[in-house]
Amino acid sequence: MMELRVLRYFLAVVQEKNITKAAEKLLISQPALSKQLSDLENELGAKLFIRGHRQITLTSEGEYLSSKASEIIDLADKTTANILTDQVIGGDLTIGAGESVSMKRIIDVMGNINQDYPDVKVHLVSGDANEMESKLNNGTLDFAVFMGERDLSDFNYLQIPEIDQWGVVMRQDSLLALNQVVTPKDLLGLPLLISSQAMTSNRFDNWWGNLGPQMNITGTFTLAFNAELLVESSHSYMMTFKHLLNENNNEELVFRPLEPELTEPITVVWKKNTVLSKVDQLFIKRLQASLQLD
Template sequence: MDLRVLRYFLAVAQAKNITHAAQELLISQPALSKQLADLEAELGTKLFIRGHRQLTLTATGEYLQARATELIDLADKTTANIQTEQLISGQLAIGAGESYGMRRIMTTLSDLTQQYPDVKVRLVSGNADETEAQLAAGVLDFAVIMGDRPFEQYHHLQLPERDRWGIVMRADDPLSQHTNIQPADLKHRPLLVSEQAMKAHRFQSWWGNLGSEIPIIGTFTLTFNAQLFVKNGNAYLLTFDHLIDDTNHNGLVFRPLAPALTEPITVIWKKNTVQSRVAELFIKRLQASF
Protein backbone atom coordinates (compact mmCIF):
# COMPACT_ATOMS: atom_id res chain seq x y z
CA MET A 1 0.00 0.00 0.00
CA ASP A 2 1.11 3.54 -0.67
CA LEU A 3 -0.43 6.82 0.45
CA ARG A 4 -1.75 7.69 -3.00
CA VAL A 5 -3.76 4.48 -3.22
CA LEU A 6 -5.03 4.94 0.33
CA ARG A 7 -6.25 8.43 -0.61
CA TYR A 8 -8.06 6.89 -3.59
CA PHE A 9 -9.63 4.26 -1.33
CA LEU A 10 -10.80 6.88 1.19
CA ALA A 11 -12.32 9.01 -1.57
CA VAL A 12 -14.33 6.05 -2.86
CA ALA A 13 -15.35 5.03 0.67
CA GLN A 14 -16.70 8.52 1.27
CA ALA A 15 -18.41 8.96 -2.10
CA LYS A 16 -19.72 5.35 -2.15
CA ASN A 17 -19.49 5.57 -5.92
CA ILE A 18 -16.45 5.10 -8.17
CA THR A 19 -17.67 7.54 -10.84
CA HIS A 20 -18.20 10.35 -8.35
CA ALA A 21 -14.89 9.65 -6.62
CA ALA A 22 -13.03 9.61 -9.94
CA GLN A 23 -14.47 13.03 -10.79
CA GLU A 24 -13.32 14.44 -7.45
CA LEU A 25 -9.86 12.90 -7.84
CA LEU A 26 -9.58 14.05 -11.49
CA ILE A 27 -8.66 10.59 -12.75
CA SER A 28 -10.49 8.22 -15.07
CA GLN A 29 -12.98 5.72 -13.73
CA PRO A 30 -11.17 2.68 -15.22
CA ALA A 31 -7.89 3.81 -13.65
CA LEU A 32 -9.52 4.21 -10.25
CA SER A 33 -11.28 0.84 -10.53
CA LYS A 34 -7.96 -0.82 -11.31
CA GLN A 35 -6.29 0.81 -8.31
CA LEU A 36 -9.03 -0.54 -6.04
CA ALA A 37 -8.85 -3.99 -7.59
CA ASP A 38 -5.05 -4.03 -7.16
CA LEU A 39 -5.44 -2.96 -3.51
CA GLU A 40 -7.94 -5.74 -2.84
CA ALA A 41 -5.64 -8.24 -4.56
CA GLU A 42 -2.69 -7.03 -2.49
CA LEU A 43 -4.63 -7.43 0.76
CA GLY A 44 -6.27 -10.65 -0.34
CA THR A 45 -9.77 -9.57 0.63
CA LYS A 46 -12.77 -7.61 -0.59
CA LEU A 47 -13.07 -4.04 0.66
CA PHE A 48 -16.40 -3.14 -0.96
CA ILE A 49 -19.78 -4.75 -1.56
CA ARG A 50 -20.71 -3.58 -5.04
CA GLY A 51 -24.41 -2.72 -5.35
CA HIS A 52 -26.34 -1.42 -8.35
CA ARG A 53 -25.78 2.26 -7.60
CA GLN A 54 -23.67 2.33 -4.46
CA LEU A 55 -20.61 0.74 -2.89
CA THR A 56 -20.72 -0.41 0.74
CA LEU A 57 -17.66 -1.12 2.86
CA THR A 58 -17.11 -4.65 4.11
CA ALA A 59 -16.02 -5.14 7.72
CA THR A 60 -12.42 -5.24 6.49
CA GLY A 61 -13.05 -2.11 4.46
CA GLU A 62 -14.32 -0.28 7.54
CA TYR A 63 -11.19 -1.31 9.44
CA LEU A 64 -8.95 -0.09 6.62
CA GLN A 65 -10.90 3.19 6.43
CA ALA A 66 -10.16 3.93 10.08
CA ARG A 67 -6.48 3.01 9.82
CA ALA A 68 -5.99 4.78 6.47
CA THR A 69 -7.51 7.97 7.88
CA GLU A 70 -4.97 7.89 10.72
CA LEU A 71 -2.08 7.24 8.31
CA ILE A 72 -3.10 10.06 5.95
CA ASP A 73 -3.55 12.49 8.84
CA LEU A 74 -0.13 11.56 10.20
CA ALA A 75 1.51 11.93 6.78
CA ASP A 76 -0.11 15.31 6.15
CA LYS A 77 0.84 16.60 9.59
CA THR A 78 4.42 15.37 9.23
CA THR A 79 4.76 16.95 5.78
CA ALA A 80 3.39 20.28 7.00
CA ASN A 81 5.73 20.34 9.99
CA ILE A 82 8.81 19.41 7.94
CA GLN A 83 8.08 21.96 5.23
CA THR A 84 7.75 24.72 7.80
CA GLU A 85 10.30 23.64 10.39
CA GLN A 86 12.08 26.99 10.22
CA LEU A 87 8.90 28.81 11.28
CA ILE A 88 6.50 28.56 14.20
CA SER A 89 3.84 26.86 12.14
CA GLY A 90 2.43 23.46 11.35
CA GLN A 91 -0.31 21.49 13.09
CA LEU A 92 -0.88 20.63 16.73
CA ALA A 93 -3.06 17.56 17.27
CA ILE A 94 -4.45 17.20 20.79
CA GLY A 95 -6.79 14.49 22.06
CA ALA A 96 -8.86 14.89 25.20
CA GLY A 97 -12.08 14.13 26.98
CA GLU A 98 -14.37 16.66 28.63
CA SER A 99 -12.65 18.50 31.48
CA TYR A 100 -12.48 21.85 33.25
CA GLY A 101 -8.71 21.75 32.71
CA MET A 102 -9.24 22.13 28.97
CA ARG A 103 -9.94 25.83 29.59
CA ARG A 104 -6.26 26.41 30.41
CA ILE A 105 -5.19 24.43 27.37
CA MET A 106 -7.62 26.27 25.08
CA THR A 107 -6.36 29.62 26.39
CA THR A 108 -2.77 28.57 25.63
CA LEU A 109 -3.75 27.40 22.14
CA SER A 110 -5.72 30.58 21.46
CA ASP A 111 -2.78 32.79 22.40
CA LEU A 112 -0.44 30.66 20.30
CA THR A 113 -2.58 30.77 17.16
CA GLN A 114 -3.13 34.50 17.48
CA GLN A 115 0.60 35.16 17.71
CA TYR A 116 1.46 32.62 15.00
CA PRO A 117 -1.39 32.54 12.41
CA ASP A 118 0.25 29.68 10.49
CA VAL A 119 -0.30 27.31 13.42
CA LYS A 120 -3.29 25.03 12.90
CA VAL A 121 -5.01 23.06 15.64
CA ARG A 122 -6.71 19.66 15.45
CA LEU A 123 -8.80 18.74 18.48
CA VAL A 124 -9.86 15.11 18.87
CA SER A 125 -12.45 14.03 21.46
CA GLY A 126 -12.18 10.65 23.13
CA ASN A 127 -11.71 8.85 26.42
CA ALA A 128 -8.31 8.16 27.96
CA ASP A 129 -7.85 4.76 26.28
CA GLU A 130 -8.72 6.13 22.84
CA THR A 131 -6.52 9.22 23.04
CA GLU A 132 -3.57 7.31 24.51
CA ALA A 133 -3.78 4.78 21.66
CA GLN A 134 -3.77 7.57 19.08
CA LEU A 135 -0.84 9.22 20.84
CA ALA A 136 1.10 5.94 20.72
CA ALA A 137 0.29 5.62 17.01
CA GLY A 138 1.71 9.09 16.33
CA VAL A 139 -1.62 10.53 15.23
CA LEU A 140 -1.68 12.95 18.19
CA ASP A 141 1.04 15.22 19.53
CA PHE A 142 -0.50 15.37 23.00
CA ALA A 143 -3.20 13.60 24.98
CA VAL A 144 -5.00 15.05 27.99
CA ILE A 145 -5.79 12.35 30.54
CA MET A 146 -8.21 12.70 33.45
CA GLY A 147 -7.57 10.41 36.40
CA ASP A 148 -4.67 8.49 37.91
CA ARG A 149 -2.86 6.32 35.37
CA PRO A 150 0.77 5.18 35.00
CA PHE A 151 2.70 7.68 32.88
CA GLU A 152 6.26 6.32 33.14
CA GLN A 153 6.45 5.69 29.40
CA TYR A 154 5.49 9.30 28.59
CA HIS A 155 6.62 12.81 29.27
CA HIS A 156 3.86 14.33 31.33
CA LEU A 157 2.75 17.62 32.85
CA GLN A 158 0.03 17.71 35.50
CA LEU A 159 -2.22 20.77 35.44
CA PRO A 160 -2.97 22.75 38.63
CA GLU A 161 -6.70 22.13 38.21
CA ARG A 162 -8.49 18.97 39.25
CA ASP A 163 -11.83 17.68 38.00
CA ARG A 164 -14.47 17.34 40.71
CA TRP A 165 -17.16 14.66 40.54
CA GLY A 166 -20.75 15.50 41.33
CA ILE A 167 -24.38 15.02 40.36
CA VAL A 168 -26.26 16.94 37.66
CA MET A 169 -30.02 17.10 38.18
CA ARG A 170 -33.02 19.22 37.38
CA ALA A 171 -33.15 22.51 39.27
CA ASP A 172 -36.62 21.65 40.56
CA ASP A 173 -35.51 18.30 42.01
CA PRO A 174 -35.62 18.05 45.84
CA LEU A 175 -31.95 17.01 45.87
CA SER A 176 -31.02 20.39 44.37
CA GLN A 177 -31.60 21.88 47.83
CA HIS A 178 -28.56 19.95 49.11
CA THR A 179 -25.16 21.64 49.06
CA ASN A 180 -23.52 18.28 48.30
CA ILE A 181 -24.57 14.72 47.51
CA GLN A 182 -23.79 11.76 49.74
CA PRO A 183 -24.15 8.10 48.75
CA ALA A 184 -27.37 7.67 50.74
CA ASP A 185 -28.96 10.51 48.74
CA LEU A 186 -28.75 8.39 45.59
CA LYS A 187 -30.55 5.33 46.91
CA HIS A 188 -33.20 4.17 44.43
CA ARG A 189 -32.46 7.12 42.10
CA PRO A 190 -31.70 6.22 38.45
CA LEU A 191 -28.14 7.20 37.61
CA LEU A 192 -26.15 7.75 34.42
CA VAL A 193 -22.40 7.23 34.90
CA SER A 194 -19.32 7.84 32.77
CA GLU A 195 -18.57 4.69 30.79
CA GLN A 196 -14.84 4.88 31.43
CA ALA A 197 -15.29 5.50 35.17
CA MET A 198 -17.64 2.53 35.42
CA LYS A 199 -15.15 0.24 33.72
CA ALA A 200 -12.50 1.40 36.19
CA HIS A 201 -14.88 0.84 39.16
CA ARG A 202 -14.15 4.43 40.17
CA PHE A 203 -17.07 4.85 42.57
CA GLN A 204 -17.05 1.52 44.40
CA SER A 205 -15.22 2.90 47.43
CA TRP A 206 -17.28 6.09 47.46
CA TRP A 207 -20.72 4.52 47.64
CA GLY A 208 -19.50 1.44 49.51
CA ASN A 209 -22.24 -0.96 50.66
CA LEU A 210 -24.94 1.25 49.14
CA GLY A 211 -23.83 0.47 45.59
CA SER A 212 -26.44 -2.26 45.17
CA GLU A 213 -29.20 0.23 46.07
CA ILE A 214 -28.17 2.82 43.48
CA PRO A 215 -29.61 1.78 40.09
CA ILE A 216 -27.19 2.45 37.21
CA ILE A 217 -29.53 2.75 34.22
CA GLY A 218 -26.89 3.65 31.64
CA THR A 219 -23.48 5.04 30.75
CA PHE A 220 -22.29 7.91 28.57
CA THR A 221 -19.17 9.27 26.91
CA LEU A 222 -20.30 12.87 26.29
CA THR A 223 -21.87 14.90 29.10
CA PHE A 224 -23.69 17.20 26.68
CA ASN A 225 -25.74 14.32 25.30
CA ALA A 226 -26.39 12.79 28.72
CA GLN A 227 -27.69 16.05 30.20
CA LEU A 228 -30.48 16.06 27.63
CA PHE A 229 -31.68 12.81 29.19
CA VAL A 230 -31.57 14.41 32.65
CA LYS A 231 -33.66 17.36 31.48
CA ASN A 232 -36.55 14.98 30.89
CA GLY A 233 -36.48 14.11 34.58
CA ASN A 234 -35.65 10.47 33.96
CA ALA A 235 -32.24 10.26 35.64
CA TYR A 236 -29.38 11.87 37.54
CA LEU A 237 -25.98 12.37 35.95
CA LEU A 238 -22.67 11.56 37.70
CA THR A 239 -20.07 13.69 35.94
CA PHE A 240 -17.40 16.39 36.33
CA ASP A 241 -18.12 19.95 37.43
CA HIS A 242 -18.09 22.83 34.92
CA LEU A 243 -19.32 20.66 32.01
CA ILE A 244 -22.92 21.87 31.94
CA ASP A 245 -24.55 25.25 31.56
CA ASP A 246 -26.05 25.62 35.04
CA THR A 247 -27.55 29.06 34.51
CA ASN A 248 -31.20 29.48 35.44
CA HIS A 249 -32.53 29.13 31.91
CA ASN A 250 -30.92 25.71 31.48
CA GLY A 251 -32.94 24.13 34.25
CA LEU A 252 -30.05 21.96 35.56
CA VAL A 253 -27.77 22.24 38.59
CA PHE A 254 -24.56 20.56 39.74
CA ARG A 255 -23.90 19.42 43.30
CA PRO A 256 -20.49 17.97 44.32
CA LEU A 257 -20.08 14.58 45.95
CA ALA A 258 -19.33 14.28 49.64
CA PRO A 259 -16.88 12.94 50.59
CA ALA A 260 -15.25 14.87 47.73
CA LEU A 261 -13.95 12.90 44.77
CA THR A 262 -11.53 14.56 42.34
CA GLU A 263 -9.27 13.59 39.43
CA PRO A 264 -5.89 14.94 38.31
CA ILE A 265 -5.58 16.32 34.77
CA THR A 266 -2.37 15.41 32.95
CA VAL A 267 -0.97 16.29 29.53
CA ILE A 268 1.19 13.50 28.12
CA TRP A 269 3.40 13.16 25.05
CA LYS A 270 5.71 10.48 23.68
CA LYS A 271 9.28 9.99 24.80
CA ASN A 272 12.13 9.48 22.33
CA THR A 273 10.29 11.53 19.69
CA VAL A 274 11.57 14.72 18.08
CA GLN A 275 8.82 17.29 18.48
CA SER A 276 8.03 20.06 16.04
CA ARG A 277 8.87 23.60 17.10
CA VAL A 278 5.22 24.44 17.59
CA ALA A 279 4.74 21.42 19.88
CA GLU A 280 7.76 22.46 21.95
CA LEU A 281 6.45 26.01 22.20
CA PHE A 282 2.98 24.83 23.23
CA ILE A 283 4.24 22.81 26.18
CA LYS A 284 6.51 25.67 27.30
CA ARG A 285 3.62 28.14 27.12
CA LEU A 286 1.33 25.75 28.97
CA GLN A 287 3.86 25.23 31.78
CA ALA A 288 4.49 28.98 31.99
CA SER A 289 0.75 29.54 32.50
CA PHE A 290 1.03 27.84 35.91
Protein backbone atom coordinates (compact mmCIF):
# COMPACT_ATOMS: atom_id res chain seq x y z
CA MET A 1 0.00 0.00 0.00
CA MET A 2 1.34 3.45 -0.94
CA GLU A 3 2.39 5.58 2.02
CA LEU A 4 1.86 9.32 2.25
CA ARG A 5 5.58 9.73 2.95
CA VAL A 6 6.51 8.03 -0.31
CA LEU A 7 3.96 10.09 -2.24
CA ARG A 8 5.53 13.23 -0.81
CA TYR A 9 8.93 11.96 -1.98
CA PHE A 10 7.50 11.30 -5.43
CA LEU A 11 5.98 14.80 -5.68
CA ALA A 12 9.27 16.38 -4.58
CA VAL A 13 11.04 14.64 -7.46
CA VAL A 14 8.29 15.75 -9.86
CA GLN A 15 8.74 19.34 -8.70
CA GLU A 16 12.54 19.36 -8.83
CA LYS A 17 12.78 17.19 -11.99
CA ASN A 18 15.98 15.83 -10.48
CA ILE A 19 16.43 13.08 -7.88
CA THR A 20 19.59 14.56 -6.36
CA LYS A 21 18.00 17.99 -5.90
CA ALA A 22 14.85 16.41 -4.47
CA ALA A 23 16.94 14.39 -1.99
CA GLU A 24 18.67 17.56 -0.82
CA LYS A 25 15.31 19.28 -0.35
CA LEU A 26 13.93 16.29 1.57
CA LEU A 27 17.11 15.97 3.67
CA ILE A 28 17.61 12.31 2.78
CA SER A 29 20.33 10.57 0.80
CA GLN A 30 20.06 10.21 -2.96
CA PRO A 31 20.41 6.38 -2.87
CA ALA A 32 17.64 6.16 -0.24
CA LEU A 33 15.31 8.30 -2.36
CA SER A 34 16.11 6.32 -5.51
CA LYS A 35 15.26 3.09 -3.67
CA GLN A 36 11.94 4.51 -2.45
CA LEU A 37 11.02 5.48 -6.01
CA SER A 38 12.10 2.11 -7.37
CA ASP A 39 10.01 0.35 -4.71
CA LEU A 40 7.04 2.53 -5.65
CA GLU A 41 7.38 1.62 -9.31
CA ASN A 42 7.61 -2.08 -8.40
CA GLU A 43 4.55 -1.80 -6.17
CA LEU A 44 2.52 -0.16 -8.93
CA GLY A 45 3.95 -2.35 -11.68
CA ALA A 46 4.57 0.72 -13.83
CA LYS A 47 7.50 2.90 -14.87
CA LEU A 48 6.93 6.42 -13.54
CA PHE A 49 10.07 8.21 -14.75
CA ILE A 50 12.35 8.35 -17.74
CA ARG A 51 15.71 9.15 -16.17
CA GLY A 52 17.76 11.53 -18.31
CA HIS A 53 21.29 12.83 -17.78
CA ARG A 54 20.24 16.11 -16.16
CA GLN A 55 16.58 15.66 -15.30
CA ILE A 56 13.81 13.11 -15.16
CA THR A 57 10.67 13.09 -17.32
CA LEU A 58 7.34 11.63 -16.26
CA THR A 59 5.77 8.78 -18.18
CA SER A 60 2.00 8.84 -18.79
CA GLU A 61 1.61 6.68 -15.67
CA GLY A 62 3.80 9.14 -13.77
CA GLU A 63 1.67 12.08 -14.93
CA TYR A 64 -1.47 10.31 -13.71
CA LEU A 65 0.05 9.48 -10.33
CA SER A 66 1.29 13.07 -9.98
CA SER A 67 -2.22 14.51 -10.31
CA LYS A 68 -3.75 11.94 -7.96
CA ALA A 69 -0.93 12.13 -5.42
CA SER A 70 -1.41 15.90 -5.17
CA GLU A 71 -5.09 15.40 -4.40
CA ILE A 72 -4.33 12.69 -1.82
CA ILE A 73 -1.72 14.81 -0.03
CA ASP A 74 -3.96 17.89 -0.06
CA LEU A 75 -6.83 15.88 1.42
CA ALA A 76 -4.59 14.34 4.10
CA ASP A 77 -3.12 17.70 5.09
CA LYS A 78 -6.54 19.34 5.15
CA THR A 79 -8.01 16.57 7.29
CA THR A 80 -5.13 16.74 9.75
CA ALA A 81 -5.40 20.53 10.03
CA ASN A 82 -9.14 20.40 10.67
CA ILE A 83 -8.80 17.68 13.32
CA LEU A 84 -6.02 19.52 15.13
CA THR A 85 -8.14 22.67 15.26
CA ASP A 86 -11.43 20.96 16.14
CA GLN A 87 -11.65 22.74 19.50
CA VAL A 88 -11.43 26.18 17.92
CA ILE A 89 -12.52 27.76 14.66
CA GLY A 90 -9.54 27.05 12.44
CA GLY A 91 -8.29 24.84 9.64
CA ASP A 92 -8.84 25.18 5.91
CA LEU A 93 -11.79 26.49 3.94
CA THR A 94 -11.49 25.49 0.30
CA ILE A 95 -13.94 26.64 -2.37
CA GLY A 96 -13.84 25.89 -6.09
CA ALA A 97 -15.51 27.99 -8.76
CA GLY A 98 -15.31 29.48 -12.19
CA GLU A 99 -15.25 33.21 -12.89
CA SER A 100 -18.52 34.83 -11.85
CA VAL A 101 -20.02 37.97 -10.31
CA SER A 102 -21.34 35.75 -7.50
CA MET A 103 -17.82 35.31 -6.15
CA LYS A 104 -17.94 38.83 -4.66
CA ARG A 105 -20.50 37.70 -2.05
CA ILE A 106 -18.67 34.44 -1.36
CA ILE A 107 -15.25 36.08 -1.09
CA ASP A 108 -16.69 38.69 1.28
CA VAL A 109 -17.95 35.88 3.55
CA MET A 110 -14.60 34.10 3.37
CA GLY A 111 -12.73 37.33 4.07
CA ASN A 112 -14.88 38.12 7.12
CA ILE A 113 -14.27 34.63 8.52
CA ASN A 114 -10.54 34.99 7.97
CA GLN A 115 -10.57 38.38 9.69
CA ASP A 116 -12.52 37.10 12.71
CA TYR A 117 -10.64 33.80 12.94
CA PRO A 118 -7.00 34.24 11.85
CA ASP A 119 -6.35 30.51 12.25
CA VAL A 120 -8.59 29.83 9.26
CA LYS A 121 -6.76 29.52 5.95
CA VAL A 122 -8.90 30.18 2.88
CA HIS A 123 -8.22 28.66 -0.52
CA LEU A 124 -9.83 29.48 -3.88
CA VAL A 125 -9.57 26.91 -6.67
CA SER A 126 -10.49 27.84 -10.25
CA GLY A 127 -11.97 25.50 -12.83
CA ASP A 128 -15.10 24.51 -14.71
CA ALA A 129 -18.11 22.82 -13.11
CA ASN A 130 -17.11 19.26 -14.05
CA GLU A 131 -13.66 19.68 -12.53
CA MET A 132 -15.09 21.29 -9.38
CA GLU A 133 -17.66 18.49 -8.95
CA SER A 134 -14.91 15.88 -9.21
CA LYS A 135 -12.80 17.65 -6.57
CA LEU A 136 -15.86 18.06 -4.34
CA ASN A 137 -16.61 14.35 -4.55
CA ASN A 138 -13.03 13.30 -3.79
CA GLY A 139 -12.88 15.62 -0.79
CA THR A 140 -10.27 18.14 -1.90
CA LEU A 141 -12.92 20.89 -1.95
CA ASP A 142 -15.31 21.82 0.86
CA PHE A 143 -17.66 23.76 -1.42
CA ALA A 144 -18.13 24.36 -5.13
CA VAL A 145 -19.91 27.16 -6.94
CA PHE A 146 -21.89 26.06 -9.99
CA MET A 147 -23.01 28.47 -12.68
CA GLY A 148 -25.98 27.22 -14.68
CA GLU A 149 -28.52 24.44 -14.41
CA ARG A 150 -27.04 21.24 -13.01
CA ASP A 151 -28.23 18.05 -11.29
CA LEU A 152 -27.96 18.80 -7.57
CA SER A 153 -29.61 15.64 -6.24
CA ASP A 154 -26.31 14.40 -4.73
CA PHE A 155 -25.58 17.67 -2.93
CA ASN A 156 -26.77 20.09 -0.31
CA TYR A 157 -26.91 23.59 -1.74
CA LEU A 158 -27.76 27.25 -1.35
CA GLN A 159 -29.06 29.32 -4.26
CA ILE A 160 -27.36 32.70 -4.62
CA PRO A 161 -29.58 35.65 -5.68
CA GLU A 162 -27.03 36.95 -8.19
CA ILE A 163 -27.21 35.66 -11.75
CA ASP A 164 -24.67 35.53 -14.54
CA GLN A 165 -25.74 37.24 -17.76
CA TRP A 166 -24.27 36.12 -21.06
CA GLY A 167 -23.02 38.62 -23.59
CA VAL A 168 -20.21 39.38 -26.00
CA VAL A 169 -16.92 41.17 -25.30
CA MET A 170 -15.50 42.96 -28.34
CA ARG A 171 -13.20 45.81 -29.30
CA GLN A 172 -14.54 49.35 -28.90
CA ASP A 173 -13.82 50.06 -32.56
CA SER A 174 -15.88 47.13 -33.93
CA LEU A 175 -19.13 47.90 -35.76
CA LEU A 176 -21.01 45.55 -33.43
CA ALA A 177 -20.04 47.77 -30.47
CA LEU A 178 -22.52 50.35 -31.80
CA ASN A 179 -25.36 47.96 -30.86
CA GLN A 180 -26.81 47.91 -27.34
CA VAL A 181 -27.56 44.16 -27.57
CA VAL A 182 -26.30 41.25 -29.67
CA THR A 183 -28.62 38.89 -31.57
CA PRO A 184 -27.68 35.58 -33.22
CA LYS A 185 -27.80 37.22 -36.67
CA ASP A 186 -25.29 39.84 -35.52
CA LEU A 187 -22.69 37.13 -34.92
CA LEU A 188 -22.83 35.50 -38.35
CA GLY A 189 -19.41 35.48 -39.95
CA LEU A 190 -17.62 36.84 -36.88
CA PRO A 191 -14.74 34.89 -35.22
CA LEU A 192 -16.17 33.68 -31.90
CA LEU A 193 -14.41 32.56 -28.72
CA ILE A 194 -16.55 30.42 -26.38
CA SER A 195 -15.82 29.01 -22.93
CA SER A 196 -14.84 25.34 -23.00
CA GLN A 197 -17.65 24.43 -20.62
CA ALA A 198 -20.30 26.23 -22.69
CA MET A 199 -18.95 24.55 -25.81
CA THR A 200 -19.07 21.09 -24.21
CA SER A 201 -22.62 21.58 -22.88
CA ASN A 202 -23.89 23.11 -26.15
CA ARG A 203 -25.09 26.05 -24.06
CA PHE A 204 -25.95 28.33 -26.99
CA ASP A 205 -27.72 25.80 -29.22
CA ASN A 206 -31.20 26.98 -28.25
CA TRP A 207 -30.20 30.64 -28.27
CA TRP A 208 -28.92 30.78 -31.83
CA GLY A 209 -31.29 28.07 -33.06
CA ASN A 210 -31.00 27.12 -36.73
CA LEU A 211 -28.20 29.66 -37.22
CA GLY A 212 -25.88 27.49 -35.11
CA PRO A 213 -24.21 25.67 -38.04
CA GLN A 214 -23.27 29.04 -39.54
CA MET A 215 -21.47 30.31 -36.44
CA ASN A 216 -17.71 30.74 -36.87
CA ILE A 217 -16.31 29.37 -33.60
CA THR A 218 -12.56 29.89 -33.85
CA GLY A 219 -11.50 28.90 -30.33
CA THR A 220 -12.32 28.13 -26.71
CA PHE A 221 -11.04 29.38 -23.35
CA THR A 222 -11.23 28.62 -19.64
CA LEU A 223 -10.13 31.99 -18.21
CA ALA A 224 -11.80 35.16 -19.48
CA PHE A 225 -8.80 37.38 -18.75
CA ASN A 226 -6.55 35.49 -21.17
CA ALA A 227 -9.28 35.40 -23.81
CA GLU A 228 -9.68 39.19 -23.55
CA LEU A 229 -6.08 39.58 -24.69
CA LEU A 230 -6.92 37.54 -27.77
CA VAL A 231 -10.03 39.63 -28.44
CA GLU A 232 -7.92 42.77 -28.28
CA SER A 233 -5.16 41.49 -30.54
CA SER A 234 -7.11 39.43 -33.09
CA HIS A 235 -10.46 41.25 -33.36
CA SER A 236 -12.26 38.16 -32.07
CA TYR A 237 -15.58 38.21 -30.18
CA MET A 238 -15.78 36.49 -26.80
CA MET A 239 -19.04 35.10 -25.42
CA THR A 240 -18.78 35.41 -21.66
CA PHE A 241 -20.47 36.66 -18.49
CA LYS A 242 -21.13 40.28 -17.64
CA HIS A 243 -18.83 41.86 -15.01
CA LEU A 244 -15.81 39.75 -16.03
CA LEU A 245 -14.33 42.42 -18.29
CA ASN A 246 -10.93 43.39 -16.89
CA GLU A 247 -11.02 47.04 -15.77
CA ASN A 248 -7.64 47.62 -17.41
CA ASN A 249 -9.24 46.86 -20.77
CA ASN A 250 -12.32 49.07 -20.36
CA GLU A 251 -10.96 51.60 -22.84
CA GLU A 252 -10.24 48.94 -25.44
CA LEU A 253 -13.09 46.45 -24.99
CA VAL A 254 -16.85 46.60 -24.34
CA PHE A 255 -19.53 44.14 -23.25
CA ARG A 256 -22.91 43.83 -24.94
CA PRO A 257 -25.65 41.50 -23.57
CA LEU A 258 -27.31 38.84 -25.68
CA GLU A 259 -30.81 39.32 -27.03
CA PRO A 260 -32.90 37.30 -26.27
CA GLU A 261 -31.43 37.51 -22.76
CA LEU A 262 -29.55 34.45 -21.55
CA THR A 263 -28.70 34.06 -17.84
CA GLU A 264 -27.38 31.42 -15.47
CA PRO A 265 -28.40 30.65 -11.86
CA ILE A 266 -25.58 30.42 -9.31
CA THR A 267 -25.48 27.74 -6.60
CA VAL A 268 -23.10 26.95 -3.73
CA VAL A 269 -23.00 23.18 -3.13
CA TRP A 270 -21.43 20.73 -0.70
CA LYS A 271 -21.54 16.96 -0.24
CA LYS A 272 -24.44 15.22 1.41
CA ASN A 273 -23.90 12.74 4.22
CA THR A 274 -20.57 14.17 5.28
CA VAL A 275 -19.40 15.57 8.60
CA LEU A 276 -18.67 19.27 8.21
CA SER A 277 -15.80 20.90 10.05
CA LYS A 278 -16.53 23.86 12.31
CA VAL A 279 -15.20 26.30 9.74
CA ASP A 280 -17.40 24.73 7.04
CA GLN A 281 -20.43 25.11 9.30
CA LEU A 282 -19.48 28.71 10.00
CA PHE A 283 -19.20 29.44 6.27
CA ILE A 284 -22.70 28.06 5.62
CA LYS A 285 -24.14 30.02 8.56
CA ARG A 286 -22.60 33.29 7.41
CA LEU A 287 -23.54 32.74 3.77
CA GLN A 288 -27.15 32.13 4.85
CA ALA A 289 -27.02 35.30 6.94
CA SER A 290 -25.81 37.30 3.94
CA LEU A 291 -28.76 36.01 1.90
CA GLN A 292 -31.23 37.04 4.61
CA LEU A 293 -29.86 40.58 4.60
CA ASP A 294 -30.85 41.06 0.92
